[in-house]
């Protein structure tokens with residue numbers, strides 16, 4: 694029986710493994726081959742690692758953990774967990790059952806992009822969701838923000854820190870009242886309610902936002918990646934589902950960049966600290 698099994702070898706899971714391993718606890722970290730920011734070209738806003746590729750960042754962490762014989766990282770998908778007496782059983786995709794005294798779920802979130810034609814090839818390259826991660830590289834440029842209602846409005850105001858050439862694209866009714874519109878106008882942020890037909894780009898670079906009258910799009914959402922993990926024994930560990938606004942930014946003609954997630958904006962450093970707060974090991 695392991696002292697702890699950590700599901701997820703992202704920054705949060707690996708960080709927890711580092712501390713637990715150094716506390717002489719036998720730790721097993723389980724992870725699928727998927728990682729959240731795989732679409733990103735580089736990591737920003739993390740001290741000592743600014744500009745590093747996300748995969749390289751994870752590899753550095755794993756290399757450093759390799760010197761601890763108390764920590765084992767294994768590629769395996771967890772399909773269920775259940776409580777057993779004082780501990781837990783963790784069931785893997787291939788049917789193997791592992792047991793542990795403590796279980797830490799660090800499976801992160803999955804970003805569900807809005808169903809915009811063309812967005813997949815651009816996300817992480819010229820369409821982003823987090824201004825703190827990626828807006829610096831486009832400071833002072835023309836940016837398009839995608840979002841409706843209070844989320845779109847908030848994102849637009851946030852982005853004024855990086856540029857004064859903004860347009861809020863709501864892809865339909867903006868969902869804003871006169872007061873909101875007046876505030877946006879005061880900050881010189883025009884609101885465009887035209888439906889978005891598709892995003893045109895080349896080599897990952899957004900070139901045009903094509904508007905049309907017959908397409909529609911709902912708010913993008915960020916959903917928990919492992920809702921299926923929440924067996925009855927772990928109801929209290931259900932992960933929240935965050936709604937997010939995809940902020941698309943456009944450079945001159947029409948170039949998008951995504952912007953932030955709603956409530957909290959998760960960054961690598963936050964994911965480490967929040968896990969520490971949440972799980973009182």
Ligand SMILES: Cc1cc2nc3c(=O)[nH]c(=O)nc-3n(C[C@H](O)[C@H](O)[C@H](O)COP(=O)(O)OP(=O)(O)OC[C@H]3O[C@@H](n4cnc5c(N)ncnc54)[C@H](O)[C@@H]3O)c2cc1C
Pocket residue numbers: 700701702703704705706723724725726727728729730731732733735736737738739769770771772799800801802804816817823826827918919922959960961962964
């Ligand atoms: C495009 C993009 C760009 C970003 N840029 C930055 C940036 O520049 N700076 C910054 O600080 N942050 C950035 N972020 C945010 C950063 O990626 C996250 O905050 C961070 O990855 C969260 O770490 P985590 O460990 O909580 O979750 P994740 O990194 O999502 O790790 C969770 C892990 O759990 C594993 N997992 C999930 N389900 C299972 C299962 N059932 N069984 C086994 N394993 C499972 C997954 O394989 C994954 O590796 C970016 C995010 C995105 C999407």
